[in-house]
Amino acid sequence: MRSLLRALLVFAGLCLVWQVFVTVTGIPPYLLPAPTRVFAALIDRADFLLPHALLTLAEIALGMLFGILLGGFSALTLARFAPARRWLLPVLVVSQAIPVFALAPLLVLWFGYGLASKVAAATLIIYFPVTSAFYDGLRHTERGWLDLARVMGATGGRELLLLRVPAALPGFASGVRVAAAVAPIGAVIGEWVGASAGLGYVMLQANARMQIDVMFAALLVLGLMAVTLYYAIDAALRRFIPWLPESLTASSKE
Template sequence: MSLLRGVTLGLGLLLLWQLIVWLTQAPHFILPGPVRVLETLINQFPLLMKHAGVTLAEILLGLLLGTLLGLGSALSLVTWGSLRRWLLPVLVISQAIPVFALAPVLMLWLGYGMASKVAMATLIIYFPVTAACFDGLRQTPTGYLQLARTLGASRRTLLLQIRLPAALPAFGSGLRVAASVAPIGAVVGEWVGSSTGLGYLMLNANARMQVDLMFAALLVLAVMALGLYFSVNLIARRLTPWVSESTSSNFRGHSA
């Protein structure tokens, strides 16, 4: 049913798009119709895939680094109270600085290659993962911790076998947010300065009034972002099967 809803929603958006084109009578270099964009997508498919591969690599590397850094930071904040008192305010204050404003600085430091785009994606992913995982680790049921301490569990055992599994649902939520925002960091980095990637292709197509190519690149980016989100969602559900089963049973109960 979810697949059917997705297909229906996609077709409805395409029809709405075409209806807007008919009603406004906008020229194709302002608002191309879906058929024209599809033709461009087919004709320029090799070019689009070449740039999409670069953007996807930047997104995946940023997602991997941001997740590892976020998980490591969350574990450190929970393990060492003295570090938490110093690092947590820095993390909160860092969110007052727009990540996009750092893009020119990252270009200056890391160059116009892939490194600066990966850094952008990592920075935009880091805080949601850290915050979600830290909240999950802090909200471990006290009964579990008291029982484990009664049985003589060490701090390491408490962290790895009690706190971390209990934090997996929150960590999964952080990963879903990270998967949603990761493409933003990579594309913005490509807009600031790049010679490859979908962001560069869209910017270049816009400058040449090739709006159909820009829409085709945007469509590829959207499909790629959706695929990444649903892949991460699937992994998160596999890591927390008890959450999925509970949700399903509740849904069935409400439906009945």
């Protein structure tokens, strides 16, 4: 609660600096609208912004769902089968070298202007962090636990499922946190390249029409959604993985 209060105070402080800056320099509102104008636009155009925001949120949520499922599955495959490691790991690294931004026009071409191409972009952008964090966790199981399992006569599959997967969940959790932070990027990129709805679309349109206050309002909504998503995910992870090392959760609290 205190940290929330602190965050709000910092936000209010920034808005104040912004307001003073706009008032003192007399910068025209089509370059930088004052925060009061932005909030006014946010309230006036709420009915207009809401459906777009919900659409973007849906894209982010679906992208996270697919990205996490796909990443989790890939990491398990890599950890379980040595040939998969030899053949797929290089592909995975190379695939990460191609920016999603460059792929977005292709995705729109393939999946159309609707929801699917944005979900695909968000999925792609979070696939790698989830896979690599989870796979890393799966590879670095405490040596002693593996020795214990070996003396106990564990089967490979059960060792993976009962030992290495739970041990890797903290790593998986940090991958999911990164995913929550970058998934909105994927969705917005998809909307920029080609869409007829969504916050990214609203921002482009408002920019073209010099409605910079609307653009900022959309940006504010997007930021609020992203931050809420991140903290909701973080809280859920800590709730379901109580053995998460403190250092990980502590760093995310800051």
